Amino acid sequence: MFIHKMGSPPWFYNFTGKFIPWLWLIFGVLTVWGLYLGLIKGPADYLQGESVRIIYLHVPAAWMSMLIYMMMAIMAFIALVWRIRIVEILAMTSAPIGAAFTIVTLTAGSLWGRPTWGTYWVWDARLTSELVLLFLYLGVIGLYNAIDEPRKAARAACLLSLVGAVNLPIIHYSVKWWNTLHQGSSISLLGGSSIDASMLWPMLIVAVAAKFFYAANLLTRARVKLLEQDMRKGWVREVLKEKN
Amino acid sequence: MSHLPFIWAAYSIGAVVLLWCAVAPLVHKKSITRDIRRLIQIEESSRDSNS
DSSP: OHHHHHTSHHHHHHHHHHHHHHHHHHHHHHHHHHHIIIIIISOOBTTTBGGGGGHHHHHHHHHHHHHHHHHHHHHHHHHHHHOOHHHHHHHHHHHHHHHHHHHHHHHHHHHHHHHHHSOSOOOOHHHHHHHHHHHHHHHHHHHHHHOSSHHHHHHHHHHHHHHHTTHHHHHHHHHHHSOOSSOOOSOOTTTOOSSOHHHHHHHHHHHHHHHHHHHHHHHHHHHHHHHHHTTTSHHHHHHHHHHO | OOSHHHHHHHHHHHHHHHHHHHHHHHHHHHHHHHHHHHHHHHHHHHHHHHO
């Protein structure tokens, strides 16, 4: 019943509008808390020194870049199979957010690499596959905007995002499959983490905050896209009248 | 080598990119709302002139 309701544009627009401000608020609180613990209260690393503080941005952004692509691919699959317009819109509006997180990952990683490795960039498997992820996001955005008819555009871009999902295991396992300059995982869900708790917690808090950023931004973008596509429909006019 | 410029640069770029990501749909919404209101005005004025 809830899923059926979510498929109705006016219901989706009104329902999501109610809790977007709360998502932003939680994002703000968690970000301030996590960055306070990481940047002000947390210690410097005995090897990396102060540059370790970049990881509180780089690692959560890297996780988000992959998670958003995974979400986009899952929604693209649902959109292609069941042709649900709102899921199609959610998949397509995920791409710019994922691209933003990938840009943050690459720039923060590069700025961490200079003092730690002595170089901004190497054509290492992890770095290169993350760059490919950025190109995939840009490809999805470009393809979606290149076709005039929005449903056709979404179908083509959904197909591309599904094909690009093959890059996700490559990014994840690149540090195991190849001999890379980028270090392996320090955090594991099952096997425990080799990172100290004073650094782990700020990172996890910022990572949770980033999920709220994604949710708030995604719903905002999807609502705007719905307004744009349904410009000539009655519900959009009613929504605008209610706001006057 | 001081690490502070790298930390500042990373967080500044991150803040600008994510801020742009958050603000862009709001700017787009404003222009779309303006377009829809204009469309309604045109339709209402053509309806008035026909009646």
